Amino acid sequence: MTSQVLVAGAGPTGLTLAIDLARRGVDVRIVERATEFCAGSRGDGIQPRTLEVFEDLGVLDAIHAAGIPVPLTRVFLDGNVVTERRMSELREPTPAVPYPNPWMLGQSDTEAILRARLAEFGVRVELSTALVTFTHDADGVTATLAGPGGAETVRADYLVGADGGRSTVRKTLGIAFEGSTDDSIRMLLGDVPVDALDHGYGYWFADAHEPMHGISLTPLAGRNLFQFATPLGQDAEPTRAVLQDSLDRVSGRTDLIVGEPEWSTVWRPNIRLAQRFRVGRVFLAGDAAHAHPPTGGQGMNTGIQDAYNLGWKLAAALGGDTSAPDTYESERRAVAARILGLSSALLDKHVSGAEDAMDRGEDTHQLTLTYRTPDATGTLVAGDRAPDAPLRRADGSTVRLFELFRGPHATLLNFGAEADSAAGPEDTGTQAYSLVGPETPPRDGQLVAIGSHAFTEYAADAGTRVLVRPDGYLAWRNDG
Numbered sequence: 463m464t465s466q467v468l469v470a471g472a473g474p475t476g477l478t479l480a481i482d483l484a485r486r487g488v489d490v491r492i493v494e495r496a497t498e499f500c501a502g503s504r505g506d507g508i509q510p511r512t513l514e515v516f517e518d519l520g521v522l523d524a525i526h527a528a529g530i531p532v533p534l535t536r537v538f539l540d541g542n543v544v545t546e547r548r549m550s551e552l553r554e555p556t557p558a559v560p561y562p563n564p565w566m567l568g569q570s571d572t573e574a575i576l577r578a579r580l581a582e583f584g585v586r587v588e589l590s591t592a593l594v595t596f597t598h599d600a601d602g603v604t605a606t607l608a609g610p611g612g613a614e615t616v617r618a619d620y621l622v623g624a625d626g627g628r629s630t631v632r633k634t635l636g637i638a639f640e641g642s643t644d645d646s647i648r649m650l651l652g653d654v655p656v657d658a659l660d661h662g663y664g665y666w667f668a669d670a671h672e673p674m675h676g677i678s679l680t681p682l683a684g685r686n687l688f689q690f691a692t693p694l695g696q697d698a699e700p701t702r703a704v705l706q707d708s709l710d711r712v713s714g715r716t717d718l719i720v721g722e723p724e725w726s727t728v729w730r731p732n733i734r735l736a737q738r739f740r741v742g743r744v745f746l747a748g749d750a751a752h753a754h755p756p757t758g759g760q761g762m763n764t765g766i767q768d769a770y771n772l773g774w775k776l777a778a779a780l781g782g783d784t785s786a787p788d789t790y791e792s793e794r795r796a797v798a799a800r801i802l803g804l805s806s807a808l809l810d811k812h813v814s815g816a817e818d819a820m821d822r823g824e825d826t827h828q829l830t831l832t833y834r835t836p837d838a839t840g841t842l843v844a845g846d847r848a849p850d851a852p853l854r855r856a857d858g859s860t861v862r863l864f865e866l867f868r869g870p871h872a873t874l875l876n877f878g879a880e881a882d883s884a885a886g887p888e889d890t891g892t893q894a895y896s897l898v899g900p901e902t903p904p905r906d907g908q909l910v911a912i913g914s915h916a917f918t919e920y921a922a923d924a925g926t927r928v929l930v931r932p933d934g935y936l937a938w939r940n941d942g
């Protein structure tokens with residue numbers, strides 16, 4: 463059996479990639495070693511940039527319907543409420559940033575939504591099917607799968623290892639996973655019912671003399687459960703009783719009865735970056751390529767962005783532009799290194815008990831990530847995220863830039879009255895538009911910028927042209 467792309471691993475990274483490929487008509491197969499889908503909430507914070515990706519992939523409405531905004535956290539010290547705060551302050555949407563706030567949804571629910579979207583393209587995750595080994599050559603990959611029907615040899619043009627931190631793909635390629643595991647820290651994490659607590663809030667319970675070392679409980683959308691995180695002593699067993707004891711001690715209460723965890727895991731800081739993200743026709747994405755601490759809520763989001771960066775490039779390669787994926791490693795490895803720095807710094811703050819340890823900072827939203835070259839200056843240059851903006855059509859109806867970007871195509875924006883909307887790049891998949899400033903009467907087919915903000919200020923500059931990549935970053939900008 464042959465396919466164009468074989469994806470190993472059906473976590474958020476593999477699912478995003480499979481959707482992005484399937485919507486481009488690529489023949490994709492996605493295999494998952496587990497016998498059933500993981501029920502744990504794990505990455506429950508969806509960052510603003512990921513919400514933009516989800517809008518493009520057609521799952522944002524479902525994500526919004528299933529999730530909740532970041533809740534207020536009630537901070538208890540020695541059993542008394544001392545304050546209420548949010549992990550990140552709520553912001554108002556702007557024309558350029560339609561989704562300025564993270565959105566909360568347990569990872570298992572996000573994955574279910576992604577699987578449902580993938581199924582709309584006729585692709586289903588093959589459970590109980592592990593990638594065992596593979597060889598690769600100049601033309602493709604030959605992989606051995608172990609599935610319910612026994613061993614199977616498959617051929618694919620490309621293989622993507624989205625198979626998590628213990629990645630078979632990474633190990634088979636012999637790629638170093640550089641970094642460290644800190645055995646001195648153990649955390650117990652999981653999903654539990656705590657009936658005595660109002661599910662509309664998050665909670666932080668700690669001793670007043672050690673306010674930053676406590677237990678967090680975050681409500682899980684659509685479930686009567688909280689995601690908890692508590693330090694676990696070196697010899698302590700990861701049991702409900704241990705969690706109950708810790709909660710009794712730091713809360714000073716006896717009415718907070720913890721139910722049996724629906725899912726739990728013991729976590730140690732494991733902070734690593736793969737030395738390479740690609741060897742020939744084999745790629746690494748998500749946790750297979752970078753392992754993050756959960757501080758800052760970056761792991762799942764970074765994997766989804768890897769997939770979104772790679773999908774259109776693999777499709778372009780299958781269409782004949784074989785150099786298209788060449789930028790994947792340089793772009794995404796640099797981003798992963800930066801994000802690891804960010805989440806590690808937040809972890810250090812937690813461990814040291816810094817007072818601002820809960821402030822995640824705006825960079826965790828991943829809106830400021832850019833693929834620009836280090837020497838680039840100015841705003842909105844090649845590599846930067848293309849912002850959203852409202853526009854008006856000649857018939858008076860409105861449309862957002864993100865709606866023009868939506869879909870698998872690249873988008874050419876011709877700014878100014880003189881621009882020729884028909885002048886697009888050679889690539890036939892590109893959609894071209896002509897935009898003018900609010901003061902300029904539009905000609906037929908032109909779009910008028912509403913208001914003045916980042917991108918639409920260009921509309922006054924006759925002749926400026928910008929090519930927006932399918933993943934929403936500027937490929938180039940020519941000033942008129």
Ligand SMILES: Cc1cc2nc3c(=O)[nH]c(=O)nc-3n(C[C@H](O)[C@H](O)[C@H](O)COP(=O)(O)OP(=O)(O)OC[C@H]3O[C@@H](n4cnc5c(N)ncnc54)[C@H](O)[C@@H]3O)c2cc1C
Pocket residue numbers: 470471472473474475476493494495496503504505506507569591592593594624625626627628629630631651652727729747748749750756758759760761762763764765
């Ligand atoms: C408690 C906790 C809290 C977290 N909180 C956050 C957060 O708030 N925000 C955030 O962004 N991230 C968070 N993360 C991290 C996030 O869960 C991971 O970064 C994310 O799951 C990575 O997605 P992935 O698809 O790359 O890998 P995974 O989710 O690990 O998926 C890999 C899949 O590959 C499968 N697989 C493995 N080997 C094979 C094989 N040989 N063949 C076939 N299939 C295979 C595995 O079974 C698995 O299903 C948290 C993690 C934990 C544990």
